Amino acid sequence: MEKKREESGQSPNPIAKGSNALSDLPPGRKNVLLLCFCLSMFIDAAGVSATFLMTAPIAEDLGVSTANEAWILGTYSMVFAATLLFAGRLADLYPPHRVYTIGFIGLAIFYLIISFMTDQYAFFVLRSVSALLAVWTIPSSINMIVQMYPEPAEQAKKLALFGMAGALANTIALVLAGVFLLASWRWYFRFITIIIAPFSVLAWFMMPRTQAVAEDLPGSEKWKRMDLGGVAILIACLVLFILGFTQASISGWNSALFIAPVVISVVLLPVFIIWEQKMPHGYSLLPHAVWKFPNIFPLILQASAIFMWFACAQLRIATFFQVALGDSAILAAVKLLPMGVTALIVGTLSQAMPWLITKPRFVQPVAAALCFAGSMLFAFSNGGGGSDYWKFMFTGQIIGTAGGMIVFIGMNTSIIQAFPLEYAGIGGSFANIIFQVGGVIGIAVQSGLLGTGNGTIQDWEGSKNSYFFTGAYIMLTGLIFLVWYKPSKAPAVTGPVVAA
Numbered sequence: 001m002e003k004k005r006e007e008s009g010q011s012p013n014p015i016a017k018g019s020n021a022l023s024d025l026p027p028g029r030k031n032v033l034l035l036c037f038c039l040s041m042f043i044d045a046a047g048v049s050a051t052f053l054m055t056a057p058i059a060e061d062l063g064v065s066t067a068n069e070a071w072i073l074g075t076y077s078m079v080f081a082a083t084l085l086f087a088g089r090l091a092d093l094y095p096p097h098r099v100y101t102i103g104f105i106g107l108a109i110f111y112l113i114i115s116f117m118t119d120q121y122a123f124f125v126l127r128s129v130s131a132l133l134a135v136w137t138i139p140s141s142i143n144m145i146v147q148m149y150p151e152p153a154e155q156a157k158k159l160a161l162f163g164m165a166g167a168l169a170n171t172i173a174l175v176l177a178g179v180f181l182l183a184s185w186r187w188y189f190r191f192i193t194i195i196i197a198p199f200s201v202l203a204w205f206m207m208p209r210t211q212a213v214a215e216d217l218p219g220s221e222k223w224k225r226m227d228l229g230g231v232a233i234l235i236a237c238l239v240l241f242i243l244g245f246t247q248a249s250i251s252g253w254n255s256a257l258f259i260a261p262v263v264i265s266v267v268l269l270p271v272f273i274i275w276e277q278k279m280p281h282g283y284s285l286l287p288h289a290v291w292k293f294p295n296i297f298p299l300i301l302q303a304s305a306i307f308m309w310f311a312c313a314q315l316r317i318a319t320f321f322q323v324a325l326g327d328s329a330i331l332a333a334v335k336l337l338p339m340g341v342t343a344l345i346v347g348t349l350s351q352a353m354p355w356l357i358t359k360p361r362f363v364q365p366v367a368a369a370l371c372f373a374g375s376m377l378f379a380f381s382n383g384g385g386g387s388d389y390w391k392f393m394f395t396g397q398i399i400g401t402a403g404g405m406i407v408f409i410g411m412n413t414s415i416i417q418a419f420p421l422e423y424a425g426i427g428g429s430f431a432n433i434i435f436q437v438g439g440v441i442g443i444a445v446q447s448g449l450l451g452t453g454n455g456t457i458q459d460w461e462g463s464k465n466s467y468f469f470t471g472a473y474i475m476l477t478g479l480i481f482l483v484w485y486k487p488s489k490a491p492a493v494t495g496p497v498v499a500a
Helices: 002-007 027-062 070-082 084-093 096-114 120-148 152-180 185-206 219-225 228-251 256-278 296-323 329-335 337-352 360-379 388-418 421-452 460-484
Strands: none
Touching: 027 070, 027 096, 027 120, 027 152, 027 185, 027 296, 027 329, 070 084, 070 120, 070 228, 070 421, 084 096, 084 120, 084 219, 084 228, 084 421, 096 120, 096 185, 120 152, 120 421, 152 185, 152 296, 152 329, 152 337, 152 388, 228 256, 228 421, 296 329, 296 360, 296 388, 296 421, 296 460, 329 337, 337 388, 360 388, 360 460, 388 421, 421 460
């Protein structure tokens, strides 16, 4: 394994020896901790997807203007995406069990406070803080899963379960939000607090003390390795990029509010890459050899398509059902339930048939083709009214979600395992940034394509064209993956991968 890493430009794992507190736990205790990790992943992803249904009632309750409605979702998604690598670095430099529990408990507290907010600006600020706390739980969870299950095949299965929790949140959270909207959006946040509280207590008492990768470094040296300069550049780059695409649907693609932030963010990206290369080895946010990691570019391209596919499917369909067809929020959520059921079935199958994840060369292009088929069914559904729901929407959700789950779990697992152990938290963060950026671009393009119809949600022509776009993009990334991905370059999966 170490020889393989050296040949690929990755640094050898300096701590891959002996055992650790997590891998030595009894199976029952491991299962409880894995459940806690999966729950945190579910809640973090639900923080975005549930907002699709809750945006309108939150805006009405807090007096948010139509022009500012995008910030109800944007304040969370921007902070979440922009601070992922920073949180990953924290989980690699400090004991991940502490990073995780602080984030998880803090999330419960802030969700409860948010549920009582009556001022829109206080809501925006607290949503940003909750996103910052939520993001702490992702890379720390990944770090501990990697340590807890050192055997590569089993590790891949557990990472697949972790990824499945996030994918399930994309649909089940819509149903949860729809149920609580029967009372108030505030009860959704209170319910999440009620769920988190006991599990955070379980995690606190059942989680042994874990060692950070940089356990023996003094505090001043850890701060140097935080790469705060790189963190600042990356946060500015991602915030401006997401801000620009968020404003595009409001102010237009020719507006300064779209062009200026995106142009600056595009300039900052090479600045960040150069900065990282200039940092001494071990002090940079990303490994110096990250762009030489096996198959990293086809993995990134394929990963960029999947949140785009899911976000565009769910947001537009949920909105159309409510605005154009007059469905209630709960009925719209129920009509999207086939996506959740399919996600659960396919995620379970990935445990019984691990080759769906571990043999991506041909599986991923087939999965991309399923997503394409789902997009085409959505495109020609005319919005899914009446019998068209069963002919097109229902079928499209099942076929597309089956492919989407395989793409999501496969890319999440493959990218994490492409990174060396000392960057385990960073690897998970890197994957999630690609997912989030793809989703933001997809939603912005979908909003822009409304203008190809009469500019309203009720006219399906603009939505139809958006599904042509998302379907074509994921099909293209699948074909590129088929040609570019080389199984012979994939990291070896023999021997333990575990931190001491």
